Amino acid sequence: MSRIFLLSPAHCGGERARLVLNDRAAFDLARRVRGGAGAPIGEVFSFFSGLYFRGKLAYARAFARPPHGGVGIYVITPTEGLRPADEPVDLDRLRRFASVDIAGDDPRYRTPLDRDARRLAEGIETDGEVILLGSIATGKYVEPLMAALGERLRFPLDFVGRGDMSRGGLLLRCARAGTELFYVGIRDAVRRGPRPPRLLPSTPARSRRSR
Template sequence: MASVFLLSPASCSGLRAHMILRPGAASLLACRLREPIGAPLGEVYTFLSGLYFRGKLAYARAFADRPEHVLVITPTAGLRPPDTLVTLDVLRGFARVDIADGSARFRRPLLADARTLAAGLGADDEVILLGSIASPKYVDVLSGVFGPRLKFPAAFVGRGDMSRGGLLLRCVTARTALDYVPVAGATRRGARPPKLPPLPRRVVQAGE
């Protein structure tokens, strides 16, 4: 049985996005994004989202059976590998689409890529969503394609983004995968779990 991990996208309209999208941004990442080659999507989203996306990406890479089973949900380009190179213009296009409003620019490519992925899955393979299921913004599209094979970490319920990111990094350090449950019929909201203990300093430093 293979597990394919789908990582929810980082926001391209927040404060950190403004730091690299604004005219004259001089950070190394902003300069790379202005070049024709661009920068890897996973690196960009890690900058935009911080601990949460860093945890998702590290976890997926640690527990996927092969690299191509780690895919990132994007606002306009469906499912893409985290090593996909993106430019400033691509990110600006991402920022113009609000995935929460059910835009066809978001749903159409996601649906097409999800169907392509589903066609190549084995009977026992599962698709793990590393993202929120509290809203229907991508859950509806993915559930319609993957049905009961779409799962998520049960430990995500009740946690905020930072807590989820920290939890995932702890799992990578401990080499212990989380338990997954089907999205269909799952409890989407719950009580906040106890606060996680601090991350080992070496794990924190690795993401700085």
């Protein structure tokens, strides 16, 4: 059974995004984005977002089971629908992303997402799963994806009640430990709930002292 992950996007208009989009930026990622080859969208959004997107990407890389010859991780974008996490993006595309605020009634966002969600639904096996790593409390991701994927669209139950930072930390820990979360269908799930206990700090392994 295939398992495909859909990652909600990083905010492309924030302070860290502006660092990359600055024409005078000299650090490696900014130079690659301005170059002809670009940089992988997963890497770029990890820089934009920090912990939350890094957690989503690390978790998806650990547990994706792509269909034969297919893609296991897609990123939801503001203007281009679903794009593979390893696909390079350049400065012009990132600036187009930054020009659109994601809203369910904006055709610049919805039209390409509706198109790609239908294509995804047509291309996966009947028993394949699509896991949304993103907010389910609002309809901006859930509604277009549910319309195409129906019961195959699922999400981690442990997301309910957590904020972005808590989700990111949880996903990073699970990826490092090789522990997969439990998924439930979105259609009948409780999308809001009480905040779960705060994650305990990670305990670094003690180094052994020579005797």
